[in-house]
Amino acid sequence: MHKPKMIEKEKDFYCSKGHNLPAIIISLDPKLSMDQRLFCRECLNNTVINSKVVSLQKINSLIEENQIKKMEIVKNQIDLFESLPSIADRMRTIVIQKLDLLKNLTMEWLQNLQCQQSKYSQYSFFEEFEIMFFQSNNTKFNSFVDEMQKMNLCWTTKLNPKLEQFNQFTEYKQYKELLSSLEVFFQKLTQSDQLYQKNLQQKIQEILLLNTKMNIPQSQTIQLSQQSINKPFTYQVIQEYSMSQNNWCSALAINKDCSTLLAGSNSQIQVFEFNKGMLKLIQSLNEHKGYVNTLNFMKSSNQFISGSHDQFIIIWEKQQQNQWISKQKLNGHRGYIFCLVLNNNENLIISGSTDKCIKFWIKKNEWTCQQTIKDHTSEVYQLSLNQQQNRLVSCGYDGLIIIIEQSEQNQEWIVKQKIEVEQFGYRVCFIDNNMFTFSPNNTEQISVYKLNNQFIKTYDIPVKCGSVDCCLFPQQYINSKCMLVSKNGEYVNFIKKKENGDLLTEQSIHFGTYFIYGAISDDGQYFITWDSQSNQIKIREFQEQ
Numbered sequence: 386m387h388k389p390k391m392i393e394k395e396k397d398f399y400c401s402k403g404h405n406l407p408a409i410i411i412s413l414d415p416k417l418s419m420d421q422r423l424f425c426r427e428c429l430n431n432t433v434i435n436s437k438v439v440s441l442q443k444i445n446s447l448i449e450e451n452q453i454k455k456m457e458i459v460k461n462q463i464d465l466f467e468s469l470p471s472i473a474d475r476m477r478t479i480v481i482q483k484l485d486l487l488k489n490l491t492m493e494w495l496q497n498l499q500c501q502q503s504k505y506s507q508y509s510f511f512e513e514f515e516i517m518f519f520q521s522n523n524t525k526f527n528s529f530v531d532e533m534q535k536m537n538l539c540w541t542t543k544l545n546p547k548l549e550q551f552n553q554f555t556e557y558k559q560y561k562e563l564l565s566s567l568e569v570f571f572q573k574l575t576q577s578d579q580l581y582q583k584n585l586q587q588k589i590q591e592i593l594l595l596n597t598k599m600n601i602p603q604s605q606t607i608q609l610s611q612q613s614i615n616k617p618f619t620y621q622v623i624q625e626y627s628m629s630q631n632n633w634c635s636a637l638a639i640n641k642d643c644s645t646l647l648a649g650s651n652s653q654i655q656v657f658e659f660n661k662g663m664l665k666l667i668q669s670l671n672e673h674k675g676y677v678n679t680l681n682f683m684k685s686s687n688q689f690i691s692g693s694h695d696q697f698i699i700i701w702e703k704q705q706q707n708q709w710i711s712k713q714k715l716n717g718h719r720g721y722i723f724c725l726v727l728n729n730n731e732n733l734i735i736s737g738s739t740d741k742c743i744k745f746w747i748k749k750n751e752w753t754c755q756q757t758i759k760d761h762t763s764e765v766y767q768l769s770l771n772q773q774q775n776r777l778v779s780c781g782y783d784g785l786i787i788i789i790e791q792s793e794q795n796q797e798w799i800v801k802q803k804i805e806v807e808q809f810g811y812r813v814c815f816i817d818n819n820m821f822t823f824s825p826n827n828t829e830q831i832s833v834y835k836l837n838n839q840f841i842k843t844y845d846i847p848v849k850c851g852s853v854d855c856c857l858f859p860q861q862y863i864n865s866k867c868m869l870v871s872k873n874g875e876y877v878n879f880i881k882k883k884e885n886g887d888l889l890t891e892q893s894i895h896f897g898t899y900f901i902y903g904a905i906s907d908d909g910q911y912f913i914t915w916d917s918q919s920n921q922i923k924i925r926e927f928q929e930q
Contacts, residue, residue, distance in 0.1 A: 692722030737765030
């Protein structure tokens with residue numbers, strides 16, 4: 386660092402009394418002007434000085450030290466700021482890279498669409514004939530329009546996170562408006578496609594009726610009876626029975642005969658009389674001290690179980706006058722209770738928790754913990770038993786799917802297989818004895834695992850999801866309707882098991898938020914949800930199309 390340089394020259398500092406000698410002291414009298422303050426050695430001997438004086442050299446040293454200090458402060462700032470231009474350059478490079486990525490993704494989407502255009506510019510008469518007449522029972526999700534929607538949803542899911550980084554740009558709004566207009570376009574196209582499909586089916590029926598006039602034997606006619614099998618269905622909201630629920634409702638359950646609905650309301654459990662969709666609050670239960678995360682009705686007795694943030698599992702029993710009481714509290718976990726399952730005999734409860742443990746509770750005179758499995762290294766999110774009730778599957782935040790089987794000899798539960806997945810998941814569910822589904826977090830697919838000595842992934846089911854997800858609201862398989870209900874991000878997907886065993890998405894309901902919690906009745910007739918956007922308990926009813 387350079388030494389500060391005084392503008393004046395010290396040798397030019399002369400006495401103010403005209404002695405023509407170099408000044409050696411300076412007066413501190415504020416009444417004197419600068420040219421009157423300098424005194425030489427002669428002044429000290431012959432002049433009475435009425436104020437304090439200081440060595441000129443000492444004052445000069447102090448001033449120089451002060452200037453050096455100022456220079457050091459400025460230099461420190463310069464040292465800090467010298468790195469800022471390079472940081473700004475790196476920021477500019479990163480922004481350009483992100484914009485290039487956004488542009489490249491858009492170009493890839495465009496190229497994909499151009500490939501689709503080229504693909505459909507030619508067709509095979511025989512293939513299209515086969516599809517039109519022998520696959521006419523396909524749902525709209527196998528149609529061209531739906532495939533395009535899925536493709537566009539895939540691309541917008543990739544684009545949106547990249548686009549949100551530039552939401553301060555004017556062009557951002559234009560970009561979003563274009564994407565929104567694309568969605569509106571496909572909504573209208575879907576409606577017109579449904580009408581087209583209906584008209585197409587009528588024309589096919591008319592063609593088939595010609596068989597009788599042409600004396601074609603009945604056995605040779607094209608069989609359309611399959612249309613009555615696996616009919617398309619939807620769940621429609623019963624608007625008049627929606628109920629406001631401003632408290633957080635992260636657990637719902639409905640009993641076997643659809644007469645009682647349970648709803649978590651923060652730490653409270655609200656009991657509703659349920660009459661064909663109409664709700665009437667009959668009791669509020671206040672035993673839990675933390676959020677209620679899971680509710681499960683027993684089917685052979687008037688009991689249900691609940692699990693909470695307070696680490697307790699409570700067994701509830703219905704008394705006279707339809708009042709529910711706490712019969713027993715199970716205290717064994719050291720974390721939130723996230724999932725509970727009951728076996729068919731209702732003498733076994735299996736619980737999963739944020740304490741990384743799976744506990745097996747058996748009923749003798751009272752419920753007691755028989756066994757604990759600690760193979761997960763993080764939170765346990767969902768548990769599911771197979772139809773035979775001798776095999777359990779679990780998933781957790783550690784990215785593990787664990788298969789646990791019950792020994793026939795001593796009834797002990799033993800870990801048989803650990804499957805490591807690339808993306809952890811919140812939900813897993815057995816479809817039958819030898820097949821289960823798993824939902825990787827924040828992906829638009831559900832993986833299907835089948836038993837072949839060990840469980841292996843066989844294929845993925847496309848589903849609608851959204852950008853984020855959260856735990857709770859377990860997958861549920863409704864055997865009577867061969868239907869899997871799966872919450873994925875901002876959607877709930879209804880997936881039908883076809884006659885050949887394949888699983889296909891039949892309906893996807895978008896809630897506009899990923900805070901969705903719900904339950905479905907055992908017969909699949911009613912689907913009940915609460916979401917943070919509407920703050921309502923909504924009742925939906927199954928309807929075949």
